[in-house]
Amino acid sequence: MTMPSWQETSAGNHKLGSKARAALWLIQEVGEGNIFTVAKLREAFPDVAQIDRRMRDLRDHGWEILTSREDPELLQQERRFVARGKDVWIPGQAKAPSHKASVTNAQRAKVFQSDGYVCRTCGIGAGEAYEDGVEQAVLNIARRQVLLPDGSSTHQLVTECKRCGRGSVDRSVNLPELLSQIKSLAPIERSVLSGWVKNDQRTYSSLEVLWGLYRTLPDDSRKAVAEALDGTDD
Numbered sequence: 001m002t003m004p005s006w007q008e009t010s011a012g013n014h015k016l017g018s019k020a021r022a023a024l025w026l027i028q029e030v031g032e033g034n035i036f037t038v039a040k041l042r043e044a045f046p047d048v049a050q051i052d053r054r055m056r057d058l059r060d061h062g063w064e065i066l067t068s069r070e071d072p073e074l075l076q077q078e079r080r081f082v083a084r085g086k087d088v089w090i091p092g093q094a095k096a097p098s099h100k101a102s103v104t105n106a107q108r109a110k111v112f113q114s115d116g117y118v119c120r121t122c123g124i125g126a127g128e129a130y131e132d133g134v135e136q137a138v139l140n141i142a143r144r145q146v147l148l149p150d151g152s153s154t155h156q157l158v159t160e161c162k163r164c165g166r167g168s169v170d171r172s173v174n175l176p177e178l179l180s181q182i183k184s185l186a187p188i189e190r191s192v193l194s195g196w197v198k199n200d201q202r203t204y205s206s207l208e209v210l211w212g213l214y215r216t217l218p219d220d221s222r223k224a225v226a227e228a229l230d231g232t233d234d
Contacts, residue, residue: 003027004089006044011089018045019054020089023063026055030081037077056166061086061093067166103141107157111141115159116200121171122164130163138162145172149179 004011006024016024025044030036038052045051059065062085068074086093103111117139118125124137142160147153185193196202204212214225 003087014091016089017054018048018051019057021045022051022055023058023084023088026058026063026065026081027084032081032083035074035078035080038079039077041079058085058088061088069166103157108141111157112139112159118159119161119164120158121160124161135163140165147172147174147176149176 004016004024006021006028009016009021022041022045025041026036029044041051041055048054055065064082064085066074066080066082068076068078071080074080119137119139124130126137126139128137129135130137139159139161142158142165143155144158145153146156182190182193214222217225
């Protein structure tokens with residue numbers, strides 16, 4: 001099948017949606033491995049109100065598009081088109097994966113309550129300000145792929161803030177591997193971890209707090225701490 005132009009609104013007997021046209025634009029105008037800006041994307045599709053959202057939807061079909069959060073070399077408005085995925089302009093290829101079915105309001109409320117109304121990726125709560133002060137957190141429901149002990153794979157619902165959900169970082173969970181690592185812990189380690197799990201919060205010892213403070217110090221101050229510690233050994 002001949003690849004249609006991104007400027008066309010139909011191919012053969014079927015209509016080309018904005019998601020399919022955005023994919024074609026990436027291939028024909030940007031090229032894999034190259035950088036583009038959100039402004040250029042919107043300029044190419046002036047009549048599509050949410051063209052950047054349609055482009056993000058391509059990730060559900062295997063397309064790899066990085067933002068400045070995943071690629072430090074990019075500016076905030078820049079994106080890198082890394083690799084193409086499914087040919088979403090072909091009928092049947094643009095269908096959303098089954099695990100992308102809509103989440104009901106009842107499911108959403110239950111997940112928020114179970115997760116304590118915080119993002120399970122970064123820990124921020126709804127309406128709280130991020131450290132950079134740019135925006136306040138908005139919580140969404142994400143689907144996390146989980147490998148189960150019986151070898152099957154499923155998608156489980158989890159609370160995630162809008163900022164954490166923007167990236168394409170693989171957050172899939174290998175539950176058997178995690179359980180195996182827990183089983184190998186020493187009894188005292190398992191006891192400590194069990195306490196954290198029951199409280200859904202990690203408590204830090206005074207030693208860990210001091211280590212965290214030390215790691216923030218400038219070089220001269222770190223040397224002063226090291227010399228003070230060496231002096232206590234005499």
